[in-house]
Amino acid sequence: MEETTAEYAVQELAPRPPMHTRIKVSVAAKTDLGRVRENNEDKHEFFIPSTDEELAWRGMLFVVCDGMGGHEAGQIASELACKTFISVYRDHPSDDPAEAARSATIAANRFVLDVARAVPSRKGMGTTLSALLIVQDKAYIVQVGDSRVYRLRDGVVSQMTLDHTWVEETVAMGTMTREVAEVHPYKHVLTRAVGTEPEVKTDVFVEDVRVGDTYLVCSDGLTNHVSDDEIQEVLNKLGPAEAAWSLVSKALVGGGSDNTTAIVVRVDALERVTP
Numbered sequence: 001m002e003e004t005t006a007e008y009a010v011q012e013l014a015p016r017p018p019m020h021t022r023i024k025v026s027v028a029a030k031t032d033l034g035r036v037r038e039n040n041e042d043k044h045e046f047f048i049p050s051t052d053e054e055l056a057w058r059g060m061l062f063v064v065c066d067g068m069g070g071h072e073a074g075q076i077a078s079e080l081a082c083k084t085f086i087s088v089y090r091d092h093p094s095d096d097p098a099e100a101a102r103s104a105t106i107a108a109n110r111f112v113l114d115v116a117r118a119v120p121s122r123k124g125m126g127t128t129l130s131a132l133l134i135v136q137d138k139a140y141i142v143q144v145g146d147s148r149v150y151r152l153r154d155g156v157v158s159q160m161t162l163d164h165t166w167v168e169e170t171v172a173m174g175t176m177t178r179e180v181a182e183v184h185p186y187k188h189v190l191t192r193a194v195g196t197e198p199e200v201k202t203d204v205f206v207e208d209v210r211v212g213d214t215y216l217v218c219s220d221g222l223t224n225h226v227s228d229d230e231i232q233e234v235l236n237k238l239g240p241a242e243a244a245w246s247l248v249s250k251a252l253v254g255g256g257s258d259n260t261t262a263i264v265v266r267v268d269a270l271e272r273v274t275p
Contacts, residue, residue, distance in 0.1 A: 018273075025266060029262065032248050034259050036257050041074035041077075042064065042065070043078035045082050058090050065079075076125065077112050105194065112125065112195025113195045131217070140204060141160050141204070145194070149161045149216070153210065153213050156232065164191045211268070214240070215265045218263070219262075222248065222251045225255050226247055244263070247264075
């Protein structure tokens with residue numbers, strides 16, 4: 001089996017950036033099998049470094065992957081992708097978090113694809129990957145597939161990612177209305193996934209972080225049954241732990257047709273650090 005690291009040129013590490021903003025967050029996560037599935041193909045991880053050096057260099061990581069492929073293949077794909085993404089991102093030599101995130105996604109894609117090719121029963125497996133990286137006072141949002149990242153700011157929730165689905169791309173071209181898209185039988189047909197093709201294109205967005213911002217990283221098992229208005233209401237009323245549990249519970253009450261995962265991250269403080 002090939003190594004899981006990305007193939008980037010060996011180079012001297014760039015000087016580590018100084019800590020100019022120390023961020024404090026509250027975070028909670030919840031996952032559930034749902035009412036239909038026999039195993040959980042969702043995988044979530046978060047990593048918060050204990051040293052200022054790594055916090056300034058790579059920041060905090062929050063990742064959700066939703067696997068596919070039947071039997072246990074989807075579960076394996078999501079776990080491989082999630083762990084590989086975090087490992088390669090943290091060790092990448094670039095001083096640009098966006099570049100490191102893209103390389104980490106490439107590495108995850110290659111590893112899942114190699115395993116699928118090597119084991120016949122795992123042929124065709126793949127996974128979505130949605131990640132929130134908070135590096136000092138910046139949020140980097142990484143997207144492949146149709147898991148999602150939301151942000152609550154000033155009481156209003158916004159979807160920060162674009163679904164990589166056939167229906168969403170058709171809506172973007174103006175040939176299908178949003179109302180038709182919501183009930184279309186191809187609603188969940190992915191146009192991008194990790195591990196299904198030799199190459200994967202990754203969306204990376206960056207924005208400033210503000211005190212009071214709350215981010216939600218979730219699988220489509222949640223958004224299949226919980227509307228954006230309901231997400232906004234829950235994130236406004238509840239802290240991260242209660243919000244994660246409430247959102248997953250709402251997905252179960254709404255039908256629980258898929259595995260459901262939610263990571264809720266609230267920005268509690270931004271402290272400017274003087275050299």
